[in-house]
Amino acid sequence: MPSLADSKPISWAEQVEAGEDGSLPPATEDFDDHNNLKTITEYKYNDDGKMVKVVKTYKVERRRVPKSIARRKNWRKFGAAESDPPGPNPSNTIVQVEEINMQIILNKESKNQDQAEEDPLSKLKSQKLVSCRICKGDHWTTKCPYKDTLAPIQESLEGGDKKKQDDPGTPVGGGSSSTPASGGGSKPGGKYVPPSMRDGASKGRGETMKSARDESATIRVTNLSEDTRESDLQELFRPFGPIQRIYLAKDKNTGQSKGFAFINFHRREDAARAIAGVSGFGYDHLILNVEWAKPSGTS
Amino acid sequence: MKPILLHGHERSITQIKYNREGDLIFTASKDNQPNVWYSLNGERLGTFQGHNGAIWCIDVNWDTTRVLTGSADNTCKLWDCETGKNLNTLDVKNAVRSCGFSYSGNLLMYTTDKTMGHPCEIHIFDVSDPSQMKTGEPCIRIPINGPKITSAIWGPLEQYIVTGMEDGEICQYDVKTGEKIHNVTEHSKQINDLQLSLDGTMCISASKDTTAKLFDTSTLDHLKTYKTERPVNSAALSPLQEHVVLGGGQEAMEVTTSSTRIGKFDARFFNLVFEEEFGRVKGHFGPINSLAFHPDGKSYSSGGEDGYVRVHYFDNEYFDFRFEF
Numbered sequence: 001m002p003s004l005a006d007s008k009p010i011s012w013a014e015q016v017e018a019g020e021d022g023s024l025p026p027a028t029e030d031f032d033d034h035n036n037l038k039t040i041t042e043y044k045y046n047d048d049g050k051m052v053k054v055v056k057t058y059k060v061e062r063r064r065v066p067k068s069i070a071r072r073k074n075w076r077k078f079g080a081a082e083s084d085p086p087g088p089n090p091s092n093t094i095v096q097v098e099e100i101n102m103q104i105i106l107n108k109e110s111k112n113q114d115q116a117e118e119d120p121l122s123k124l125k126s127q128k129l130v131s132c133r134i135c136k137g138d139h140w141t142t143k144c145p146y147k148d149t150l151a152p153i154q155e156s157l158e159g160g161d162k163k164k165q166d167d168p169g170t171p172v173g174g175g176s177s178s179t180p181a182s183g184g185g186s187k188p189g190g191k192y193v194p195p196s197m198r199d200g201a202s203k204g205r206g207e208t209m210k211s212a213r214d215e216s217a218t219i220r221v222t223n224l225s226e227d228t229r230e231s232d233l234q235e236l237f238r239p240f241g242p243i244q245r246i247y248l249a250k251d252k253n254t255g256q257s258k259g260f261a262f263i264n265f266h267r268r269e270d271a272a273r274a275i276a277g278v279s280g281f282g283y284d285h286l287i288l289n290v291e292w293a294k295p296s297g298t299s
Numbered sequence: 300m301k302p303i304l305l306h307g308h309e310r311s312i313t314q315i316k317y318n319r320e321g322d323l324i325f326t327a328s329k330d331n332q333p334n335v336w337y338s339l340n341g342e343r344l345g346t347f348q349g350h351n352g353a354i355w356c357i358d359v360n361w362d363t364t365r366v367l368t369g370s371a372d373n374t375c376k377l378w379d380c381e382t383g384k385n386l387n388t389l390d391v392k393n394a395v396r397s398c399g400f401s402y403s404g405n406l407l408m409y410t411t412d413k414t415m416g417h418p419c420e421i422h423i424f425d426v427s428d429p430s431q432m433k434t435g436e437p438c439i440r441i442p443i444n445g446p447k448i449t450s451a452i453w454g455p456l457e458q459y460i461v462t463g464m465e466d467g468e469i470c471q472y473d474v475k476t477g478e479k480i481h482n483v484t485e486h487s488k489q490i491n492d493l494q495l496s497l498d499g500t501m502c503i504s505a506s507k508d509t510t511a512k513l514f515d516t517s518t519l520d521h522l523k524t525y526k527t528e529r530p531v532n533s534a535a536l537s538p539l540q541e542h543v544v545l546g547g548g549q550e551a552m553e554v555t556t557s558s559t560r561i562g563k564f565d566a567r568f569f570n571l572v573f574e575e576e577f578g579r580v581k582g583h584f585g586p587i588n589s590l591a592f593h594p595d596g597k598s599y600s601s602g603g604e605d606g607y608v609r610v611h612y613f614d615n616e617y618f619d620f621r622f623e624f
Contacts (some may be wrong), residue, residue, distance in 0.1 A: 010310060027525050047547075050340060065322070066320065068320060068362070068363070069320055072322060072323065072363065072381075073322075073337070075344060075381050076382075077343070077344055077345050078343070078344075078345035078346070078382055078383030079332065079345040079346030079347060079348050079383045080307075080332065080334075080343075080346040081344065081345045081346060081423075082345070084343065087340075087342060088340050088342040088343070089342070091306070091344060092306045092307045092343055093303060093304070093305055093306075093336075093340070093341035093343065094303070094304040094306065095301055095302075095303050095304070095341075096302050096303070096304055096609075097302055099300065099301060100300060100301075100302060100580060100582050100611075101614070101616075102300075102568065102578040102579065102580050102613075102614075102616070102617060103300070103578060103579045103580075103581075104577060104578050104616075104620065105576055105577055105579065111302060208424045220592045223511070281308060291394075
């Protein structure tokens, strides 16, 4: 059981002076009757040779326990602990200072996670990553076997619609329409019409207009793990539609992700589907959070 | 919660047991000194010195007077708990894998490994008979044909011993006749740990096949399965709530390829009835080898490959947590 302190308080200055002689000042014990806290103040030299003050606070409790337990508490220590003083020996008993909490995993979240996992994966599987513009086969356009026969007919029908797309593949969401564009394309025997002036082309400042409008097709994804890269985000969001821009917030010095990113889709409905599809999706060891980006946030 | 770290062993922990009243924790490790600690504040009471090899198993009788340890140095030793003195040494032909006192403390059993031409056996002694203890001749010796026993516990009424085998089988051996009463094969790989519930009617088996299964002790009916992705080294049933805790490891191959983020090995809590995981507690630096609940269910201890024993006292959230169904 702890002993009551009987030393008078020594001022810090005196203690430092005592230390300058080379000897450590004595350890003091303080007993706070009101709160039942016992404080032991010790001095020792740390690794750098500097004198360090170590303050240990113990809570003294009185407990009622069955007789046998109380008897056992009074047993003498044996074996390797024979020479230990009463109370826990700090070399083998350490109270962890950082709190460790039980991470509660609710079953509902994991169920959603499973579904979300399946959806983009199944979308990826069902969607052709490479498709030919001419015959919609699983090959690049230039490698199409029907290049000579179908190609001219296709071009006359679809006009300038293809020119807008970034990738050679045709995504499931944004299917190119087959509406005949009047005066569009290179009609055999017709005058050449530049793409920007064809029907269906975005007029003049189409790009800037689009980018201003597209801020509404921007989503913010948070709770990314620190080793996520732009390519991961590209892979993850590509199934929902063509992406205009990806901005992943990175720490300048380490290059690690700060945990959030902004994805600009070309179309708002793709962005909406991305929110529905990726939100709650488990990526790496974290569950992603996807929502509309607030307009002032993206720049 | 702020776990108390007990660092009394230099090598990995093999088993942790609480005594019946819960105030002492007995820890066995691959270093040759079992330790005993006060569970309240983690203060070390003492160590048992005398073994020369890794201690595979440890058990304490109901009134905390005798401690039994089984070791890889081919002996099983009986100790006095208060003084740490070695009362008896039973010489065995092989390493002792699991040991235990029966419910009354009158009988003790241990199981041996299957090596060096000697088959795996269960030896049962009567503690109160001094002649047996002196000569080291077991009063009952049950040889086991086939796969070796990797884990064994007494049945609740001292009538049979439930054993887990290397191939995933769980068998019941009658103590009086030595016959195999029952066996079931539900697991596909070896059973790492077997533990009884508080009243002894159910037992949970932890297996290398990444699952833990709940069985009825007397009929060996398979009741529940708890799935994880890692081999389960130990599983324990909470005496207070309908929870099960599983602790496991990692396939050896994965160790070098996975990141060494500190303390990411976790103990997983499952609901007993719904078999669904509801919580994880991180902290160990290596796979968890043994888990034990305090008899009052308000705390538990885990021992890992890192040699640390962590004693956790549950927060109020644990007791308030209600599983929604």
